[in-house]
Structure formats: structure tokens, C-alpha cells
Amino acid sequence: MNATIKSISSINIKFFHIHIFELRNITFDSIKINTPGDSPNIDGIHIADSTNIQVANSVIGTSDDCISIGSGCTNLTIFNVLCGPGHGISVGSLGKNVGEKDVIGLNVSNCNLTGTTNGLRSKTLQSSPSRLKATDFVFEHIIMNNVYNPIIINQNYCPFANCPKKRVLEKRYENRVAYNLVCSEVAPCEGVELSDISLKYNDNEKQPKNTSICVHVYGSSNGNVKPDPCI
Structure with missing residues (x-):
């Protein structure tokens, strides 16, 4: 399938505004999504098992992920x-x-995130019944x-x-930390x-002692990286 879906507005939808599943070669252009931030867990666009x-x-305001990416995705581009x-x-x-299935090839560029709980996030359950890869991600500008x-x-x-005690660590890690990189001991993150x-705390906020947390993550930092990273 080759298609362009353009200039659609979606307001106050339940669950997912747009659910992309088992599709190929689709462009979504100039999409507007609007849900109040205090609504119960509404994703803007969810993509799974899809390619290209x-x-x-697009402009996306909602109460959960603006864009969420599930398993089985390859070659995704999120731009502007x-x-x-x-x-x-x-x-x-x-x-x-x-x-x-694996998630391979994600490029996110020239995006603006304002007033969101998280910025750029990858999350994997701590006890997974299957082994899969998430690789070749680029976030820039x-x-x-x-x-x-x-x-x-x-x-x-x-x-x-009913999570194990590691949940306590998760809560501590996700607390106003600039770089929050917590990976598995069994399958550590590599090539990060x-x-x-350049990330700065608001003028009225006190910068915490730990602005960067790395657990089982291996990689490098290059150029001007502020606050100081742990890799």
C-alpha cells in the first residue's frame, strides 16, 4: 500500500486517535490531534507491525504518548x-x-515537545517472555x-x-533526571x-544532585553535552 493521509483533525477520541497496524509505505501529513491533558491514557498515534x-x-496534544511505537516496526520517520x-x-x-518482533530504524527530527511528562523514551518490561531488539534509533534537532x-x-x-522490588528503583530513576538510562544486566544497552x-532546569527549579543515571549502558558522549552525562 502506498498512500498519503493529510490534513485530518481528531478531537476527544477514546483510546488511540490513530492506530497504524500492519501497514506499509504510508505518510501522515499535517495531522491535528487534541485531547485534554487530564483525560485517561489517550495516545495520539500508535504504530505497530508496520514498515516505512x-x-x-503535525500537532499532537493528548494525555498519554503523542506518538507511541510498538513491536514489529521498521524504518519509521517522525519529522516536524x-x-x-x-x-x-x-x-x-x-x-x-x-x-x-524487533523495532529497527527510527528517525525523529525537528520536533518540539512542550509541557510533556517525558521527552524521548524507550521502555521495556523487566520480565519479558520473548527476546527482541530495539536498534538504529536517531533523535536529532x-x-x-x-x-x-x-x-x-x-x-x-x-x-x-505486583512488580518486583525493582519498581522502587524505577520510581527513583524517573524523577527529574536529564538522562535516565536504565538497562538490563542480561541485555545491556550498547552503542548509545x-x-x-543542552538541557537546562527552569530558573525556579533547584537542580538535583543526580542529573544523569546510567545502569548497564555503554556508549559515548561527544561535543557539548549539558548537564554532564554518565557515559
Whole structure:
């Protein structure tokens, strides 16, 4: 399938405004999504099991992820998207179900996130029934304004009440930390690069002692990276 879906507005929809599943070669251009930030867990655009999908020139305000990316996605492009309110742009949750597929090739560029809970996030359940890869992600030219948790990799994610004690660590890690990179001991994160990043706390906020947390993550930082990273 080859198609362009353009200039559509979606207001106050339940669950997902747009659900992209098992599609190929689709461009979503100039989409407007609007849901109050205090609504119950409404995603803007959810993409799963799809290839060559582009979301561009769009404005998304909702109560959960502006754009969420599930398993089985390859070659996704997100360009010139305004996100807020919401939970930012997220990969996952991954690892919830048996037989989930890899997520390979994600490019997010020239986006603006304002007033969101998270910025750029990848989350994997801490006890996954299947092993999968999430690789070849590039995030560049992103502007964040009043974003509570800017950059997150969380491989100990668990949204359930009966989680192991690692949930306590998860709560501590996701607390106004600029770079929150918490990976698995069994399958650590490799090849992570932080380059030319400038994140500043609001003038009325006291900068916490720990602005960067790294657990089982390996990579490098290059150029001007502020606050100081842990890799």
C-alpha cells in the first residue's frame, strides 16, 4: 500500500486517535490531534507491525504518548511534530507479549515537545517472555520546553501493582533526571551516543544532585553535552 493521509483533525477520541497496524509505505501529513491533558491514557498515534511509516508536520496534544511505537516496526520517520501536552514520543512498552518482533530504524527530527511528562523514551518490561531488539534509533534537532523527564531508556519498566522490588528503583530513576538510562544486566544497552545536547532546569527549579543515571549502558558522549552525562 502506498498512500498519503493529510490534513485530518481528531478531537476527544477514546483510546488511540490513530492506530497504524500492519501497514506499509504510508505518510501522515499535517495531522491535528487534541485531547485534554487530564483525560485517561489517550495516545495520539500508535504504530505497530508496520514498515516505512512517516508522520510529519503535525500537532499532537493528548494525555498519554503523542506518538507511541510498538513491536514489529521498521524504518519509521517522525519529522516536524509539535507534541504537548502528553507523555512525549515513546518506543514501547516492549516485551509484554510472546512473539513480539524487533523495532529497527527510527528517525525523529525537528520536533518540539512542550509541557510533556517525558521527552524521548524507550521502555521495556523487566520480565519479558520473548527476546527482541530495539536498534538504529536517531533523535536529532529536538527542542524541549518544560519537559519533566527529557531522555529515558527504561528496561525495568513495570506498570503493574505486583512488580518486583525493582519498581522502587524505577520510581527513583524517573524523577527529574536529564538522562535516565536504565538497562538490563542480561541485555545491556550498547552503542548509545549523546552528542551536542543542552538541557537546562527552569530558573525556579533547584537542580538535583543526580542529573544523569546510567545502569548497564555503554556508549559515548561527544561535543557539548549539558548537564554532564554518565557515559
